[in-house]
Each structure stands twice: as structure tokens, then as C-alpha cells.
Amino acid sequence: MKRKPFLPIIVGTDINAYNMAISFHEEYNIHxxxxxxxxxxxxxxxxxxxxxxxxxxxxxxxxxxxxxxxxAKKYKKKADKLLLIGTNDLYVRLIIENRDVxxxxxVFNYLxxxxxxxxxxxxxxxxxxxxxxxxxxxxxxxxxATDATFDEEMxxxxxxxxxxxxxxxxxxxxxxxxxxxxxxxxxxxxVIQMVYNSGYRDELIxxxxxxxxxxxxxxxxxxxxxxxxxxxxxxxxxxxxxHTVTAIGNYTALISRYNEEMMKxxxxxxxxxxxxxxxxxxxxxxxxxxxxxxxxxxIRQGRSSYYIxxxxxxxxxxFVDDLIENKDKPCAYLEKEVLxxxxxxVVLRKFVPDVDVQRDIRRLIKEGKLVNPLFxxxxxxxxxxxxxxxxxxxxxxxxxxxxW
Numbered sequence: 001m002k003r004k005p006f007l008p009i010i011v012g013t014d015i016n017a018y019n020m021a022i023s024f025h026e027e028y029n030i031h032x033x034x035x036x037x038x039x040x041x042x043x044x045x046x047x048x049x050x051x052x053x054x055x056x057x058x059x060x061x062x063x064x065x066x067x068x069x070x071x072a073k074k075y076k077k078k079a080d081k082l083l084l085i086g087t088n089d090l091y092v093r094l095i096i097e098n099r100d101v102x103x104x105x106x107v108f109n110y111l112x113x114x115x116x117x118x119x120x121x122x123x124x125x126x127x128x129x130x131x132x133x134x135x136x137x138x139x140x141x142x143x144x145a146t147d148a149t150f151d152e153e154m155x156x157x158x159x160x161x162x163x164x165x166x167x168x169x170x171x172x173x174x175x176x177x178x179x180x181x182x183x184x185x186x187x188x189x190x191v192i193q194m195v196y197n198s199g200y201r202d203e204l205i206x207x208x209x210x211x212x213x214x215x216x217x218x219x220x221x222x223x224x225x226x227x228x229x230x231x232x233x234x235x236x237x238x239x240x241x242x243h244t245v246t247a248i249g250n251y252t253a254l255i256s257r258y259n260e261e262m263m264k265x266x267x268x269x270x271x272x273x274x275x276x277x278x279x280x281x282x283x284x285x286x287x288x289x290x291x292x293x294x295x296x297x298x299i300r301q302g303r304s305s306y307y308i309x310x311x312x313x314x315x316x317x318x319f320v321d322d323l324i325e326n327k328d329k330p331c332a333y334l335e336k337e338v339l340x341x342x343x344x345x346v347v348l349r350k351f352v353p354d355v356d357v358q359r360d361i362r363r364l365i366k367e368g369k370l371v372n373p374l375f376x377x378x379x380x381x382x383x384x385x386x387x388x389x390x391x392x393x394x395x396x397x398x399x400x401x402x403x404w
Contacts (some may be wrong), residue, residue: 006324007079008032008316009071009106011095012087014051015342015374019085019306020085021049022376028139035071045384048376054331059090065098072105083319084108089120090166107323108175110277111299119273119297122205134271135291137284140209144196149189154287157183160191163203168309173198178249181209184313210284210293215240215354218283218292219254220266221305223318224275230331232313233263239352239361240343243399249251249282252395253341253348255360256311256334262292263333263392278318280305307340310371339364340371343399344392351399 008024013036024030031050034043037058053071057063072082084106086092095102096110111119118124129136137287139161142150160180162168175194182188188206195204209215217238225232232247239253252334262283270279281300282295301315309315311334321327339361341348348361357399364370374388 004030004079006081006083006107006320007075008083008085008388009068010034010085010087011058011068011091012036013040013043014087014215014303015042016087016301016303018048018304019373020087020301021045021046021190021313022373022379023306023309023314025378027314027316028320030049033071033075035068041387042374044361045381045387048378048381059094061094061097064091064094065101068098071107081324082106082324085319086110086300089298089300090305093120093166100159111275113189115256115273115275116299119299120164121203122296123203125296128273129269132272133136134265134269135286135293136283137286137293137295140206141203142191142192142206143203144201145197147193147202150177150192154185154188154204154206155208155210156185157181159205159209160188161205161207162195162200163205163206167202168195168200171198171200175259197349209326210286212284212287212290213354214238215352215357216285216287217241217251218257218280219251219302219304220263220283221308222270222279222281223322223327224270224277224279225322226276227328228271228274228276230267230271230327231329232269232308232318232334234308234311234313234334235259236340237357239339239341239348239357240399252343253339253352254304254307255357255364256336256338256340257306258335259331259334267331277316278305278315281391300355301331304340304342304371307371308334309373310338310340310369311336319360337364338369338371342372342374343395345370347395347399350396 010020010032013034019035024032025048033047034052035058036054038053058067086095091217096113096116126139180191182191219236221234225231235374236254236256238251239255242250242252250327263274278301280298283292286293313334318353352358
């Protein structure tokens with residue numbers, strides 16, 4: 001077998017990992033290697049990965065680097081360079097924390113550890129937003145290191161969510177939600193106590209609830225090169241997010257838009273802090289003051305970021321142009337209009353109440369601008385087709401039974 005210039009090593013087996021895998025296959029006809037903790041049907045039932053290397057200890061900090069080094073030694077003869085890509089916050093964090101040893105075996109593009117901590121811990125992130133002129137919701141932080149009560153005056157409803165999502169996931173409890181929306185002071189105290197009892201000892205974010213349906217949410221993807229230069233920027237309006245309590249915040253459908261002022265503001269923020277790699281911003285438009293408020297920046301491509309492929313800027317190509325081809329590219333502010341969705345058309349038509357967005361949905365479907373990465377035509381596994389059919393039916397049921 002002819003030695004390849006590069007081979008992607010994708011850490012994860014979820015929908016984000018699948019989207020990255022098909023991005024490499026679309027652009028380069030390459031079958032990447034995936035490394036995962038456990039079997040997930042998105043990738044297990046797929047003909048796109050060359051191989052999936054499973055190790056149940058992958059998420060353990062003391063094991064992570066050793067596992068990846070073993071994978072590197074197994075595949076190093078197949079390519080000149082092994083291109084390492086993480087697909088969730090934990091795996092990206094572990095890549096960054098093990099940067100020195102992993103850089104001996106892989107090429108990758110991620111921000112440094114100090115900046116990662118300043119961005120991922122929300123108290124630090126919101127200070128940076130204030131410093132660089134990025135609007136954010138009114139926010140308080142409550143430490144779970146003690147069982148003290150929260151006594152700030154708030155207008156209800158408010159949102160409660162963990163500042164440290166990785167630690168929060170390590171302390172599961174009955175009634176655990178990704179985000180809580182509470183209507184009173186008593187309900188707020190009950191949630192704080194429940195989280196405290198779970199063993200979580202980091203901070204909770206207690207935040208002004210910005211009114212609006214899913215369509216008030218917005219998304220932006222930026223790729224900052226390994227030299228710290230912006231290369232692509234997108235802006236998109238969320239059409240639907242997941243409505244189950246454990247998955248709120250995961251977008252299932254969006255429409256690409258163009259807002260040059262906001263796109264440049266986000267790029268300016270990343271340049272100012274010295275960011276590198278993919279950044280995925282979550283925002284919400286606050287109709288009360290006409291401002292976009294930033295909730296967080298994910299230090300990786302998101303599970304819905306595949307829409308940039310349909311806009312003409314393949315997720316994989318940005319890594320390859322930068323890390324393999326060493327190309328300096330001017331920043332592209334992507335404008336092409338597309339509808340990204342992983343839910344069936346009937347869900348889009350039935351569960352999106354915004355009349356203007358509904359009009360755009362129908363138009364974009366009619367124009368053939370709907371993209372769903374889960375139905376990648378070159379993925380031929382029969383079991384996967386049955387799984388996807390069942391998943392589509394289940395999506396209708398989920399939206400019918402769950403209202404956020």
C-alpha cells in the first residue's frame with residue numbers, strides 16, 4: 001500500500017466524530033482511524049472509518065496519552081503525518097494537557113492550556129468577554145465547595161448550569177439536566193442542593209434567562225490557523241435544538257446567515273486572546289436590547305458544524321490546508337445559504353413556530369439546499385440504514401413529548 005501524506009486519527013465515536021470522518025472521506029477519499037471509549041451506532045454501523053480502536057480507559061487522564069501513542073505506533077507506517085482531532089471537550093482538553101508528548105507522534109491545532117482554562121471556566125470567560133466588548137447575559141457564580149445558599153436578587157425565570165461540564169458529568173444524579181430553567185427562588189435553592197448532594201464541588205452558573213424560542217439561538221464557527229490567523233467564519237440561526245433535558249443546547253437544525261458585524265466581532269475576540277483551532281460560539285439574540293449575547297465558546301468544531309461543508313469550506317480541508325499543506329489563506333466570511341438538519345422534514349415543518357423561519361425552511365428544501373450528514377450517500381452499511389430510519393421516527397416522538 002502506498003504511503004499517504006497524512007492519516008486522520010479522530011478521537012471519539014459520536015455524531016461529531018462521524019461528521020469529521022465523512023468530511024475527510026468527501027474531500028480526500030480517506031478512511032480515517034477512530035479511537036473511542038465505547039461503541040456508538042453513529043460510527044460502529046459505518047463503512048467510512050478504516051478502523052475503530054476501542055479502549056474503555058480512553059477518558060481516564062492517566063491513560064489517555066498512552067492509548068493514543070499505541071495507536072500512533074500502530075499506524076505510523078501508513079502516512080507521513082498522523083493528524084489528531086478531538087470531538088468532545090474532554091478529549092480536546094486531554095490532547096492539550098498532553099501536548100508535549102503527543103506532538104512527538106501527531107500534528108494538531110489547539111489553543112494552549114492556559115487559554116483553554118480561561119475560556120472553559122465560565123467566570124474567566126465572561127471576564128474576557130467584558131474586556132473585549134462581547135455581550136453576555138447577566139450572570140452570577142455560586143460555588144458548590146460549601147452548602148451556602150444563593151442570595152442574589154434575580155428576575156425569574158433563570159438558567160442554572162455547571163461551570164465545569166466535565167466534572168458535572170462525573171457526578172451523575174437522579175434528575176440531572178444539562179441546563180435547568182427555574183421559576184422561583186425556592187426552586188433555585190432546590191436545584192443547588194441537589195447538585196451539591198451529587199458531589200459536584202465546582203461552580204454553578206446562575207444566569208438571566210433570555211426570552212425566545214429555539215430560533216433566537218445562534219451559532220458561529222471560526223477556524224483560526226496554527227499561526228493564529230482567522231481562515232473561515234460562519235454565522236447561523238438555530239432552527240431547532242434538542243428538547244430532552246439531558247441534551248438541551250445540542251442543535252439539530254440551523255440555517256446559515258450572514259452578519260458581518262457580529263462575525264468580525266467574534267474573530268476580533270479570538271485574535272485578541274491568541275486563539276488557535278476551531279472555535280464554536282453559542283449565542284442568543286436578546287430582543288429586549290437588540291444584542292447578541294454569547295453563552296460560551298466550545299474549543300472544537302461542534303456536532304452541527306458540518307453545515308460549513310455545504311457552504312463550501314470542508315471541516316477537514318481547513319485542518320489539512322493548515323497543518324499538512326501549510327497554506328496561508330485570507331479569512332473567508334462564508335455567505336452561502338444552506339439548511340442543516342439531522343431531524344426529518346416533518347419535524348421541521350411541525351415543530352418550528354416562527355413563521356419567517358418556517359418560510360425559509362420550505363424554500364430551502366424546495367431549492368435542494370437541505371444537508372443531513374447522517375445520510376451520507378457513500379456510507380453503505382445496511383444496519384446503519386435501519387438505525388437511521390428508527391432514529392428519524394424517534395425524533396418525531398421526542399419533539400412531540402418534550403417541550404423546553
